[in-house]
Amino acid sequence: MLSLLRPLLAACSCLLLPGGQAWIPGYNNGFHYQDISNGNGNGEIYFNGVRLLVESPELSVSATRGSSVTLPCHFHYEPEQTTPRRTRVKWSWLPANTISAPVSPEALTREIEVMVAMGSRHRSYGSFRGRVRLRRSAPGDMSLVISELQLNDTGRYRCEVIDGLEDESVTVDLEMRGVVFPYYSQKGRYHFNFFGAQQACKDQEATLATFEQLFAAWEEGLDWCNAGWLADGTVQYPIKAPRAGCGGVDLAPGLRSYGQRHRLLYRYDAFCFSATIRGTVYFLKNQTKFNFTEAVQACVSDGSHIAKVGQMYAAWRLMGLDRCDAGWLADGSVRYPITKARANCGPPEPGVRHFGFPPLYLEFGVYCYR
Template sequence: MLSLLRPLLAVCWYTLLLLLPGGQCWIRRYNNGFHYQDISNGNGNGEIYFNGIRLHVESPLPSVSASRGSSVTLPCHYHYEPEVATPRRTRVKWSWLPSQTIAAPASPEALARETEVMVAMGNRQRSYGNFRGRVRLRRSAPGDMSLVINELQLNDTGRYRCEVIDGLEDESVTVELELRGVVFPYHSPKGRYRFNFFGAQQACQDQDATLATFEQLFTAWEEGLDWCNAGWLADGTVHYPITMPRDGCGGVDLAPGVRSYGQRHGFLHSYDAFCFSASIKGSIYFLKHPTNLNFTEAVQACAVDGSQIAKVGQLYAAWRLLGFDRCDAGWLADGSVRYPITKVRANCGPPEPGVRSFGFPPMYLKFGVYCYR
């Protein structure tokens, strides 16, 4: 029986090796900021040994959820079968595909759009872009390449890929990162269907939120969100969620679900927006003031109190994630008037929890105000 531990002639890979006169092979070094010695884990004489060892990369969790501003660990572990007696040269690379660009299953085109988060080899590591200074490897045990992300931001959601490279072999696993939050419909103060895609993006950002993904909208629909106006999502598609079929919302004969207009032109078409807001670092409160205020007075009153007038996304996050409940209408930063109800009671609106809205009344009218500190 042939031994599994036998020398094989090195193959002159066109991307790694060049054929020199006389039939010799020369390994072209690959420069990515790290120094490699004997990238093939061979014997240094142009021979590679196959010894039946296989690299395995795994994650015990396909998805992880966390709160905005917190830290999260995306698990990734590698090992060899059978186990090796001595350490081998390995390199790990974490990359990220934002939620708005994810299309399942992952395609080669999607992989090409992945953004590097960090690379590490031995004790050396380097992080990139917006992740610089916020990420590290956990390394709690041999083979642990789990990624720790600090100060989670709204746009950190998406698919993260952990790729472990051993010589010419590499294996990878993906982990989805989701933020706990709330989806809310939003329209322009000028009326319905006034946002093109880029206007919708900006409108959500102005309210301390981001455009929701389809997955976030679908979850909100499962939790009871019913809205009969179409809105942009982060991938440039347009949808609206219906739990109670009715005329004008797809018809009574159509089953409940998330209705889809499909992909729309980002500049030419106009709709509302579905925004996603996650937990906030500060606090929302209804300002105790001796009198009601017009909009200008409301902005000034919050400033005098050492705060700023709250944004719509902040109010929704406080209502959904912190149980904020107040049966008093108050101004918000966009000129709308709203109030949050978690405990349904008489004289506080419809018989279900939610953020009640008075729309965008004239700014000379007087209400209370919600402040953010």
């Protein structure tokens, strides 16, 4: 250990204490050194560290859109310190669509700064500006509070505490409670490249689903035999009942994966994810039915807007919307939501029934969003 200190001793004006211990004026890296004599006159320097620990009791947190959520992060020292130490905390974020498992070192360079704080000073960045703060409910509490949660806030958050040369961190995954639904173009199946799929989901008040979200939907019963883009650029589809044309009858149930595909050249459908909506989706009661143009105007006249597909799925899955009446939606499709399956309302399981994209002059009811 002393040999490691010699270059430093030679480079600065230092005082060599008895036993070979060096005192370096004004130097403090968060550790302390202690002279231990072994009784034979040969002094040795032992590294007696003050260890910085950064921990989280929850490595995964789920929340609903529009709500507030707390990502827990706490730090402490071993041994405990009797006087406060000057620390800096940095929260950063790896968006869900950039996460691969395991996370590569290169992925860490894609982390986006969320907030930095030292003492009473803090600063937030980008879309998090004004929406984040530190909880500070107790000494060492650096938990991040995010308000007004947005669909694209999901991902992996890193809490990094820096004390001098010490730097420790912990990650917390943020998931959104919601629903995954398959989506395809008005032109038919397999018309979206990756960026088109992203935009299609966004147009329907949703985002491209992550692998974890699609896997959870599969566990809950989603079975769909058409491949779709996911947020990480892979193409997959969920199968509960193996069958010919869907990977074959000999494959076990699960997610069928085509792996990564060229995001511009290849075309598939999309798996979208929608979370809780703030408003209400409702079927507009009217004595007459509408063509698409009339349906759009009817919702406006009722003080609302024609509902989007993501809004209907969220209202069906998270709010129990149940209506056995086909109605126009904003993308020109006709659908209706069934929570309690019954005769004359489609298949014998809950779901959003889909009539496709009929000619816009045909007449149906309409679902509005307020």
